[in-house]
Amino acid sequence: MENSRPKLRFVKTDNPPVWVRPLLPVLALVVTFILTSGLIIWAKANPFEAYYQLLISPLMTRVNAIEVLVSATPLLLTGAAVTFAFAAGYYNIGAEGQLFAGAIAAAGLGVAMKDIPAIITIPSIIIAGFAAGMAWAWVPAILKVKLQVDEVVTTLLLNSVMGFIVSALLNGPWRDPNSGWPQSPEIGASAIFFKLIPRSRLSFGFLIGLIAIAVLWFLLTRTSFGLKMRAVGLGKPAAHFAGINVGRTTLIAALVSGGIAGVAGVALVCGIQYHLISDLSAGYGYTGIIIATLGSLNAVGVFIASLFFGLVDAGAQTVSRVLGVPVYLGEITQAAMLLVALGMFLLQRYRVRRM
Amino acid sequence: MYIVEMLGITKTFGELVANDNVDFQLRKGEIHALLGENGAGKTTLMRILYGLYRQDTGIIKVDGKPVEIHSPKDAIANGIGMVTQHFALVPPMSVAENIVLGNTDGFVVNRAVIEEKVGAAAERFGIEINPKTLVRHLAVGQRQRVEILKALYRNAKVLILDEPTAVLVPQEVDALFETLNRLKADGLSVIFISHKLHEVTQITDRVTVLRDGKLIGTVDTSSMSQSKLAAMMVGRETFGVTRTDEQKQPQKATLRIQNLCAKNDQGMQSLTNITLDVHEGEILGIAGVGGNGQMELAETLCGVRACANGSIKLEGKELIGQTPAGFTQAGVGRIPEDRHEGMVGDLTVTENLALEHLNEFTRNGVLDHKAIRRQSELLIKQYQIKAKPNDPIRTLSGGNMQKVLLARVLSRNPKAVIVPQPTRGLDVGATDYVRQQLLEQKERGAAVLLISEDLDEILALSDRIAVIYEGEIVGILPAAEATPERLGLLMSGAVKEH
Numbered sequence: 001m002e003n004s005r006p007k008l009r010f011v012k013t014d015n016p017p018v019w020v021r022p023l024l025p026v027l028a029l030v031v032t033f034i035l036t037s038g039l040i041i042w043a044k045a046n047p048f049e050a051y052y053q054l055l056i057s058p059l060m061t062r063v064n065a066i067e068v069l070v071s072a073t074p075l076l077l078t079g080a081a082v083t084f085a086f087a088a089g090y091y092n093i094g095a096e097g098q099l100f101a102g103a104i105a106a107a108g109l110g111v112a113m114k115d116i117p118a119i120i121t122i123p124s125i126i127i128a129g130f131a132a133g134m135a136w137a138w139v140p141a142i143l144k145v146k147l148q149v150d151e152v153v154t155t156l157l158l159n160s161v162m163g164f165i166v167s168a169l170l171n172g173p174w175r176d177p178n179s180g181w182p183q184s185p186e187i188g189a190s191a192i193f194f195k196l197i198p199r200s201r202l203s204f205g206f207l208i209g210l211i212a213i214a215v216l217w218f219l220l221t222r223t224s225f226g227l228k229m230r231a232v233g234l235g236k237p238a239a240h241f242a243g244i245n246v247g248r249t250t251l252i253a254a255l256v257s258g259g260i261a262g263v264a265g266v267a268l269v270c271g272i273q274y275h276l277i278s279d280l281s282a283g284y285g286y287t288g289i290i291i292a293t294l295g296s297l298n299a300v301g302v303f304i305a306s307l308f309f310g311l312v313d314a315g316a317q318t319v320s321r322v323l324g325v326p327v328y329l330g331e332i333t334q335a336a337m338l339l340v341a342l343g344m345f346l347l348q349r350y351r352v353r354r355m
Numbered sequence: 356m357y358i359v360e361m362l363g364i365t366k367t368f369g370e371l372v373a374n375d376n377v378d379f380q381l382r383k384g385e386i387h388a389l390l391g392e393n394g395a396g397k398t399t400l401m402r403i404l405y406g407l408y409r410q411d412t413g414i415i416k417v418d419g420k421p422v423e424i425h426s427p428k429d430a431i432a433n434g435i436g437m438v439t440q441h442f443a444l445v446p447p448m449s450v451a452e453n454i455v456l457g458n459t460d461g462f463v464v465n466r467a468v469i470e471e472k473v474g475a476a477a478e479r480f481g482i483e484i485n486p487k488t489l490v491r492h493l494a495v496g497q498r499q500r501v502e503i504l505k506a507l508y509r510n511a512k513v514l515i516l517d518e519p520t521a522v523l524v525p526q527e528v529d530a531l532f533e534t535l536n537r538l539k540a541d542g543l544s545v546i547f548i549s550h551k552l553h554e555v556t557q558i559t560d561r562v563t564v565l566r567d568g569k570l571i572g573t574v575d576t577s578s579m580s581q582s583k584l585a586a587m588m589v590g591r592e593t594f595g596v597t598r599t600d601e602q603k604q605p606q607k608a609t610l611r612i613q614n615l616c617a618k619n620d621q622g623m624q625s626l627t628n629i630t631l632d633v634h635e636g637e638i639l640g641i642a643g644v645g646g647n648g649q650m651e652l653a654e655t656l657c658g659v660r661a662c663a664n665g666s667i668k669l670e671g672k673e674l675i676g677q678t679p680a681g682f683t684q685a686g687v688g689r690i691p692e693d694r695h696e697g698m699v700g701d702l703t704v705t706e707n708l709a710l711e712h713l714n715e716f717t718r719n720g721v722l723d724h725k726a727i728r729r730q731s732e733l734l735i736k737q738y739q740i741k742a743k744p745n746d747p748i749r750t751l752s753g754g755n756m757q758k759v760l761l762a763r764v765l766s767r768n769p770k771a772v773i774v775p776q777p778t779r780g781l782d783v784g785a786t787d788y789v790r791q792q793l794l795e796q797k798e799r800g801a802a803v804l805l806i807s808e809d810l811d812e813i814l815a816l817s818d819r820i821a822v823i824y825e826g827e828i829v830g831i832l833p834a835a836e837a838t839p840e841r842l843g844l845l846m847s848g849a850v851k852e853h
Contacts, residue, residue, distance in 0.1 A: 222724075224717040227702075231710055235699035241659055241691050242710040243680030 024348060028341045035336050036329075043325040053322050054315035054333065063200070064314065070201045072310025073271065074099070074281065076209030077264035078288025079295065079302040080216045081133075081257045087220060087297050088253035089233035090144065094137065094155030095261040096285025097162035101136035102129035102262025104169065106269040107276035110187025118190040125191055126208070126266055133262020134255045136162065141254035145247040151254070159285070166278055174276065184276035193271040205267030209306075212260055217299030229253050261285060282313075290338045296345075309334065356419070358383045358544050359404065359435070359513055364413035366399055373399040374410070375568045381513065386535060386545040388555040388576070390588055391565035392783055397548045400565070401515045404546075405437040406430040436506025437515040440522070442498050446491035453490055454505045476508050481537050495644075496527035503534070507543075514538070515546045520554055524644055525843030532558050550588070552581040564588055608632035609802035610687075610771040615665035617655045625651045626826045629665070633771060633802040638793060640817030640834075641806040644846050648826035649806050650692060653775035656804065657689040658682035669771055683711055688769030688801070692776050694756045700749030704742050705731035708763050734762040739788070754785025761792055772796050775806040790816055810839060822846055 037047035058064045078095045085092035092098075105128040113121045140154035170182040177185065193204035220226040231239040232249045240246050268280050291309060295301030316330020359381040366374040374396045381387050389397045402408045404415065406424040414421050417433045424430050430437070444453050451473040455464070473486040482504050490498060499519060506514055516535075520528045535545055535558060549555055555562055556576060564571040564587040571587050610633040619625035625648045633639045643649055654660035656667060658679040667674040669685050682689060691697025698707045709716055709727045716723045716730075731744045740758045742751050748759065757777065764772065774793065778786040793816060796803050807813050813820055814837065821831045822845035830845045830852035844850050 222722060223720050224713045224722050225720060227706060227710070227713065227722060231699050231702060231706075234701040235696070237696045238691070238699045238707075239710070241657065241679060241689070241697050243678065243683055244710070244713075245678070245680075 024341070024344045028337060028344050031340045031344075032333065032337045035340065036333050039332060040325065040329060043329060045319075045323040045325050050319050050323060050325065050329070053319040054330065055311060057318055057322075058311055058314045064318070066197060066200045066202050068307070068310045068314045069206055070272070070310075071313040072306050073203075073206045073209050073267055074264045074284040075287055075291055075306040075309050075313075076206075076303070077212050077267060078261055078284045079291035079306045080209075080212040080299075081260035081264065082285075082288040082292040083216060083295065083297050083299070083302050084219075084229075084260060085253055085257035086292050087226075087233050088229040088250055089236065090141070090250050090254045090257070091152045092137065092140075092155050092254060092257045092261075093152055093289065094140065094158050094258070094285070095264075095288045096281060096283065097155070097159040098133040098136045098258040098261035099265040099268075099281055099285050100162045100166050101132040101258075101265065103265030103269045103276055103280055104166065105129045105132035105262070106191070106266040107174070107184040107187060110191035110270065110274075111185050113191060114188030116190060118192075118194075121188070121190040122193070122204075122270070125270060126263060129262040129266035130259040131262070133258040133260070133265070135258075136262070137254050137258020141251050141258075144254070145251050163278075166276065170276065170278060176275070182278065186274050187270065191270055192274060193267070201272060203267075203271035205271035208263060208267055212263070213299050213303045213306075216302070220299060225249075225252075261288070264288075287334075290334070294338065294341050312337075356383065357381060357416070358418060360416040360419075361400065361404060362414050362416070364400060364403060364410045364415075366396075366403060366408060366410050372568050374403070376413075377565065377568070377570045379563055379570075380573070381544050381546060382561070383512075383544055384539060384542050385560040386539055386547055386558055388559040388562040389546055389548045389565065390550065390552075390555055390562050390584060392550055392588060395550075395565040395588075396568040397565055398517055399568075401437065401517060401546065401548060404430065405435060405515060431509050431511070434510060434512035435515065436509060436511030436513070437517065438499065438502040438506060438519060439517050442502050444490045444498055444501060446489070448490060449486065450484055450488050450490060450493075450501050450504075451486035453501060454486075454508050458509055473504070473508065477504055480504065480507050480541070482507075482534060494527075495522045496524075496530065499523070499531065500534070507538075511543075513544045513546065515548070517548045518550075519547070520549070520551065522644070524846050525839075528554070552584050552588075555584065556581055606635040606637065609635045609670060610804065611666070611668040612656070613666045613668075615652075615655060615667065616663045617651050617660055618663060619648075619651055624663075624826065626655065626662075629823075629826075629828055631804075631821060631828065631831075633804050635802055636797055636800045637818045638797050638803040638805050638816050640813035640820045641804065641823055642808075642810060642813045642820055642842055642846060643823035644808065647823050649775060649808070649823060651826070652823065653692050653773060653806050656773045657687070657691070683767075686770035688764040688767065688772040688796075690760050690764055690772070690774045690777065692806075694753065694760055697760060698748045698756065701747055703745045703747055704735065704740070704751070704759055705744040707748050707759060708734055711763055712767075734759075734766055737766070738762040752785075754781050754788070757781060757785060757789055761789065765792060765796060768799065769801060771802040771804065773804050773806075776808065777805070778807075778809065778812060810842060813842075814839070 033051060040047040040050045058068050078099060081095050082092060106125050109125045109128050113124065136158065140151050140158060143149035143154055144151045170184065174184040176183050196202045196204065196206060220230065228244045228249050231244055232246050236246055264284060269276060273280060287309060291302055291305040295305040312330060312334055316327055319325060319330060320327045357380045361377065361379040364374050364377045377400055379400060389401065391397045399408065403410045404424065406426045406429050409425065415424055416422065422433055424433065445456065451470040454473050455469045470486045477484050477486065482500050484497065484500050484504060490501065493501065503514065519531060523531065539545060547559055559576045561573060562576050562579065562584060563573040566588065612629055612631045615626055615629040616624065617626040629652060631639065641649060641652065651660060655662045658674065658677055658681065662675060669687060672685055674682055674685055677685065705727055708731050716727050728744060735742065735744065738758045738761060740762065741755050748756060777789050781789065793803055793805065805813065805816055817834050819831060819833055820837045820842065821828050822842060824846060845852065
């Protein structure tokens with residue numbers, strides 16, 4: 001009888017069992033390893049060794065471990081920025097452009113405030129970077145709130161516009177007069193972030209990243225604004241019905257998101273590069289989207305995901321140096337990991353049942 | 356000889372047993388009612404027969420031969436057609452095009468040919484419809500006729516009608532019954548899904564009653580009275596809610612609505628000069644066929660739809676121009692029509708309960724989680740919500756969702772309560788509970804505006820009944836004077852009583 005033969009079916013469940021949670025990242029890693037090892041072999045390297053260099057060796061020495069935190073610094077900020085917007089249902093894809101807006105403010109003020117003490121300069125620059133990111137985020141946000149213009153399109157396109165603005169600045173008025181390179185003049189000593197660990201690249205910027213994560217956690221879970229944001233993000237009609245001002249909430253979330261992304265630009269200029277350059281960001285604004293998604297839009301998740309991506313970033317350098325494979329393999333690994341992890345998130349909502 | 360037999364049908368959805376070993380046998384040339392309350396498993400059983408679901412166990416026979424029905428296509432091949440509550444018609448296409456859709460012979464569709472064929476079929480089956488008319492120009496009753504013709508055109512010998520009268524005014528119901536009787540005389544077998552007893556006794560030959568997914572029995576309609584059928588259907592003789600029919604002296608008008616006009620989402624005028632007084636300690640029912648402005652009226656009174664003109668006064672205070680929060684503050688208890696859209700499914704019960712009154716739980720912008728939790732535990736107990744405080748709302752049943760909404764609103768003792776379609780989709784127990792709560796609000800002295808498409812509900816609860824038709828109030832009657840017939844005439848727009 002056909003009816004007596006048991007069939008295996010995917011059944012959707014609302015509450016996946018708790019024990020699958022910790023298993024997911026491990027499983028994601030294994031699947032990613034299998035997917036990418038072919039490419040690594042093709043690049044004439046041993047996949048096991050490559051993964052060792054990618055994920056383990058950066059943690060084996062103090063210098064390398066610090067470098068992981070350096071890589072994680074902008075990611076903590078862009079991850080927090082994107083999470084803030086996404087939690088309110090505003091899909092800010094423009095963190096990359098907002099980061100550069102903040103970086104421009106930092107590079108400009110860093111030179112202009114040369115002769116002013118650091119105690120005044122650094123807070124001013126951070127505030128200016130936040131304001132610049134906010135300003136750049138304002139246009140798409142107001143279009144969204146007033147005219148329902150899709151923010152995914154506008155924020156994404158503004159990234160390119162910002163790219164041209166940076167390029168125009170660096171090839172025009174801000175071209176370094178000493179070297180002639182397309183980079184802004186070096187910022188003054190009073191604008192440079194102090195080091196958290198002497199003779200390393202780990203600066204005050206990392207601390208700002210941690211503060212951003214803490215603030216994100218506090219706002220989302222402990223404040224009424226955070227609850228309003230999540231209500232708007234998860235169910236606009238219901239939030240509207242309950243008396244929440246959806247437009248205002250969306251606007252504030254979008255602006256704060258842009259501001260935090262702007263601070264990421266400040267951290268890069270004042271903490272690492274000391275110039276504005278067009279390669280300032282290795283797509284940190286976009287990686288922030290990945291981090292926010294993998295961190296399931298909560299602060300703890302974003303923190304862990306930022307550190308993990310910092311590790312992969314730092315590891316990718318090591319892999320290419322030690323094994324002589326292209327750095328792009330690191331990026332491929334990141335991208336593959338994202339896709340696999342997203343797939344896992346979807347699949348954990350299902351279980352296999354005998355029908 | 357049975358034309359369709361369904362034997363030992365069982366179908367489960369997760370934990371829910373929708374059909375539990377059900378037998379159903381349909382004779383040739385009969386109209387057979389499938390009677391039961393919402394959630395009794397009627398629609399599930401018919402969806403299995405039409406191939407939309409697959410039974411877990413059990414067999415289906417057509418003309419005595421076992422058949423496998425995996426899809427509607429198989430069902431149609433076996434001569435089974437179904438008209439669901441939500442019509443599957445393409446509004447910009449003509450009747451003829453809709454009828455041949457998916458059933459065209461060959462690649463090229465010749466409009467003149469199909470119109471002639473459909474016209475001939477309509478004539479043969481005695482269904483009055485012009486094949487050239489665009490479906491979007493048709494009234495609901497006519498669209499239903501198109502759906503029936505579509506099934507017959509595909510040589511259906513068995514026609515399943517899922518609550519066909521739910522969308523019709525009484526006069527259209529009469530026309531439908533005439534059509535069905537004629538088709539029956541031609542040898543068609545009809546399965547008539549319903550929970551309305553007077554229709555079942557009026558039109559059907561036999562009745563199969565389901566309750567909680569189980570077969571209660573199949574009987575000849577002529578041998579049964581409505582009250583006996585009701586007893587089979589609900590398992591008890593009377594309904595839980597009874598109203599006290601004492602006439603109160605005229606009270607003060609708590610909620611005064613004057614000349615209210617509003618547009619629908621398409622920008623069309625959908626409310627015209629609505630003028631209503633809802634008195635202290637009264638339930639005013641708004642009856643009407645769905646889509647006559649009820650949704651817009653509820654949304655305007657809840658402050659979530661801008662009104663073009665008019666005035667809404669609560670105890671003399673003008674509410675027009677207020678935000679939704681302003682309505683709540685003023686003392687309007689607002690219950691959303693669509694409970695899934697009215698609550699944030701991924702937030703918890705506790706969070707949803709607090710959402711409308713966040714200011715009370717906030718000090719310097721920081722939430723007082725303890726107070727929120729205390730309120731939630733209290734309300735869960737008080738309103739018998741079967742959920743834990745931290746359960747996401749989306750995991751709750753419809754009845755428990757509605758209880759959360761009631762708890763959020765009624766625990767504030769609002770002066771006026773706006774309740775659109777409060778029991779839509781709920782089971783008997785939850786329906787009784789919601790109705791009881793509304794009666795308690797009335798006892799307390801609240802002005803309750805009940806908007807419902809369920810006439811029985813309106814008749815059971817209201818002190819006065821207003822009928823809405825095409826966005827206008829076409830009559831207001833005291834409950835004692837309202838008969839279904841009189842309301843039916845008003846609801847169909849045939850008369851106005853002012």
